[in-house]
Amino acid sequence: MKSHARLAAAFLKQEKRAHWHDQALWYVREKRDRMAASVPDWEALRETAQAIKRHALANLPRYLEEFEQNAAARGAIVHYALDPAEHNRIVLEVLKSKNARLVAKSKSMLSEECGLNEFLERNGVEVVETDLAERIIQLAGERPSHIVLPSIHIRKEEVGEIFHEHLGTEKGESDPTRLTRAARTHLREKFLAAQAGISGVNFAVAETGAVVICTNEGNADLGNSLPDLYIAVMGVEKVIPKTKDLGVFLRLLSRSATGQPISAYTSHLLGPRPGQEMHIVIVDNGRSEILQRERFYKAAFCIRCGACLNTCPVYRRSGGHSYNYVIPGPIGTILAMHRDLKKYKDMPYASTLCGSCTAVCPVKIDIHRQIVLWRNEVVEAGHLGRAKSAALKTATLGMKRTRLFRLGGWTVRKLLRSLPPFVFNNRLTIWGRSRDLPKMPAQSFRAEYRAHSKSKTNLSESGLNREGRS
């Protein structure tokens, strides 16, 4: 497995594409900002959203039971799954019981997490992703590079190629409208032919047993209303206590995700439609463990809006595929680390710790703080790697001894200035590979501070402060 740094370097080799990727996501971030600013109570909404999550997740067994009872009373069949294997097995059994061979599937990060598509395909069920971006990804044989904009890394010309090969569109077609129309026609056939629909869930309301799903394309809605079998899959954390709470989360979700006031469709399903069978699969897969970790439980508050990806300077410039976990970016990092500290040890370092993720998070997860804490865990577990460990050890030594620190500073100031740049900017120096040394100051901070304090004392004696006001 290649590290984030290596994969990012490969991504950045295509300079134009990398720049375009960066700009495309920044455009979404700016839309989000305008939308957030248009709601006068935005910050209070974020506070409330977190308070509701805090309450709901601290009382999750009660709310899950309430949700289950209400959904069952409406005629839905509720299942629980501990891990991906159990989740996949349940879904397959349900599909088989109805002899469903073609599934119209809507976007679900949970099913990505569980590897559902591959599992079903292996067992003879054809799964068609119906979200346009997911379909592009599926036909290209890739995985999503973003949780809300899965094909953000693919150019329209490439979509044209993929559609030419699989949907028979004209060669060289790259007009987004015509390509979208072709996908509409192709997927409409699939919707009408599918014996089952599968979708993720945005919110599950305990009070009523309602499953709430947000889409712009209307694909989840066709998928859950047309076939005689519909399966909704959701993580345990999706349950919220009351209908009223939707008024908080829906106001935050689309504005944070894509800078829209609300998604085009927000479906509320309370049990199956007449003549339909509806199943709800509730999955843990490590969520209960996240909630058991004192410093990290807030990661489970996430509503999967993707705002932290759009704003992250590292994500924008390295692309979703440079992260090895199924969910990339800042939120992906703090989720991946629960899965496998060793395997994903480089992810907390794919961050500048600028805190922009925390600033935009609609449920106020302390994302960048958690990233620092994960670095801590990586070091403690001894997964840092030799070069970085050695550098940190040296730094620790210097920080502990004043004299050594001064000597180090002096050396760097005097010596490095006179050395040619290649000594530092070579392949062997990890830090110097893509960075220049800053300009060295003439004297140390200590010396400068001392000189400054002296002049300040003189100034205050003359009755003036630093700005020269009396």
Added chain:
Amino acid sequence: MTDTRRLILDRLRKHAIAGDTSYPAYSHPHAGISDLRRSFQSVIESVGGECRYVADLEAARKVISGSEILTAAKTICSHVKEVAEGNFDAEAKSDAHQCADVDLTIVRGALGVAENGAVWVNADPLRHRALLFLSENLILVIEGRDIVPDMESAYARIDFTRLRSGYFISGPSKTADIEQCLVIGAHGAKSVLVLVVG
């Protein structure tokens, strides 16, 4: 399954969530909307839909009969007979798949939300809820007094006790999945006209 269920619930009881975990008392009305009708209309337009205010159902009928969408539509399914007759009876079809070629559907909406242009459609009176998403075009008819400022006030008015399915629909179906270029008409309606009566 029962074992799994018990195991998951037991694990969830051992959470480490600290601080105040009580259910918050809150209310966040959208204070930034001075003119409900204007805001509702402008948001719908900004999301690619159309919104017209008409005095009564007769005026609504005139708007519809003069619209390009109606002229171009071959198969029309109307659930609001006062504004259009229609020529396709979805209620008579036993299977939603038989509604696949509907060009225009006209239904009533129960609420309009000024902050996001969404219209609440209770799909329970429809035999086939899929019609709302299969139809190439959609006309939603709502009453002028049913425009509320925000989602909080919208949910306060919706009764979920007997509801089976309800939808907020804000403008036409859309996607920006190809290079962030907005394309109207992904899988659902390619156009949405909201007629506000009175």
